[in-house]
Amino acid sequence: MSDTPVVILVHGMGKHLPDEITKDFVVSINSNLNQISGHEDDNISDLVKIVEINYDAFFDKVRLKMAEKAKPVAERLDAISQITGVSSWGAGLIQKLTSFESNFNDDKLFYTHWLDVIFYTTLLGAKVRVDVAKKIAETIRDHAPENKIHIVAHSLGTAVVHDTLSQLFRGDFIANDDIPDLDLVTHRLKSVWMVANVSRLVNDFTDISNPYNSTVRPSIEGCMDYFRNVRHELDPFTRISQFDPKNDNNWVPRDFYDSGYKNIETSALTKMNPHDFSEYIRNPKVSLPLLRQFLRIVPEKQNSDEIFDNFLGSSLAGAFEGLKESFKEIKITDTSSLESFLKIGKEFSKVVKDFRG
């Protein structure tokens, strides 16, 4: 019976083909793992079992189905409008809305990224949570308690994971009741890594579960031993409604905060996108604690310094200051609405594109 740790990966917004986040994770971790003395030829995919949860496939089907259905509707509405000459009583508005949905099969950023966020805030989010919960419960059934189970979620995936865990681990488990849940202790997760955590921001809109009051915390009232929150200093999505629990006995008791919680803030850039999953994981500030947590692999001090030096050497000189200046243009006035999230997303994409271009 193998005791290989199990890592559940949950992607963020945008198009995600099967295995995509797994590849990003493996390449990013290996870039540091292979610099650790004694692990030069190791591959993280041989050392942990990776389970990928892909909810984008469902959103994609909905998106394309809506477009497929709306397109002929839009065409017919247009034709009928011309024949009948009907333009009063909201017909124009209906035409616009239908035409909007008929473009859902477009590959534009709005349809592939931000629509995921909108979809998640609707009832489709409840369906996603059931699917994600099922996958987590299956992983626990098939691998626990022999294997420790960790979750790494990115961006919108942090909200999906947070909301799902808070409903799956309610804190009042009874094995033979009719509530589909798991126990905080018996089915406990080893660690949860929230990379570019937007769970508070999304909850401001959905009001599904407040991350400061849910069971997604590293204490006996929570469902995991360790909680790691990872954010990049320039990632605008983590600046609004930031997840930033204080060590003041409110979120978790102080001793649990000290032993179970860590906020990891990164600042270096190797790509011009501080929200990028690989960008986060590739940073040794993230991947070294992750290797310690999952596999108890820790480089010697000198080795660790070399890994950091190599990483900083590969980062883009001056990128931080340049990007910081550009992000100053993104004004965050309303910090608790879906609209502001979408607005920042739009402007953020523009800044990143301009920088790359």
Added chain:
Amino acid sequence: MRYLLIMLCASVPLYAFSLEDETENREFVLDCKERVSVETEFFSSLSKKAIEVDRVLCESLLDVNPAVTSRESITDREQQAVLSKFSDQAEQDARLIARNVNIRKIEVPFKYLSEKIAEGDIYSKQLPSFSLDLVEVGGEDIYKLHFSNTVKTATFRFADNKKCQVKYSKNCDKLFDEYGKVVNQYKSSYVKLTADETIKQLDALSLQWDRYLGQARSQTTLELLLTTWIEGSHFKQGRLVGPPKRQWSVLHPSLVYEYFEAGQSGDEYKMGVAVEWFGVNWWDKNTSPVGIPFGVSLSSSYNSWANYSNVGHGLMLHFYNSYSIGWSNRDGEDSFYVSIDLLKAVTDKKKTFEMYKSKMGDIK
């Protein structure tokens, strides 16, 4: 009106689309008596006890594990007794290791374990797992031993890791890994059986969602948002849920065949457009107030009739999520129409419309 009735009674193939793969119905089988124990060099006695506890807990889950037929009646007191003995043995074995390496506060995690497993009845057991974590405290690496509680821990220094080599020929961390595998066997069946029970419940919810997405009326993004908002209390129950009982419509366009006797345009039947301004649909017959999927909307119909307004206002009624009939009033005159949800009118439905059209022509 007869054409309306013909159309209403016509059999329209339901265009059900399932957005998820079919729910897996893989049967999870677990035999309480056939549990395979882990290989162990140093903890064989503890392993036997762990397997015994595992069997007792497994067989005690009467409502959860119907596969067990020949049950002995295991009382709560007997369960507590075997759990307590197991906890004692687990502590003894850890203390044997502690003779070789200095473990601080070795009693702490075991006190927590014995207290925790004594709580609750068989259906609400909280069974902690043993863990060995390598953490950094004050710039020093230390190993932390605990049972699902990162505060109730025993510790030993990273620098002392090799001290177990003398007696056990392996480092202390590897020894505790073996120990952990042996100890955690005690809860294996309980974890798997109870998680599987939850998976069955989630499967049922998944099926409900598949039915909703496949059978209920198509919704636009705006309608998804509206339904989520109005049915908010359903989604905020703090638990995983299936679809709502009701769907809400807003600004929903449909292609309709309209009958207007006063039309006098040479043909009192015309294809037009109906728009539902606001409406509700009970999509599931099991929760519908009238025993069948049923909905009602405030609506307007658009058409060009000689001497009458292009727009009429009235109501639409929906049946079985696919059929709609409507009534409009134009300048004091009534018109009636039937609709197949335009958003469901993909290729197949277009053909269906053509069929209706030709049938209507034949009958005339």
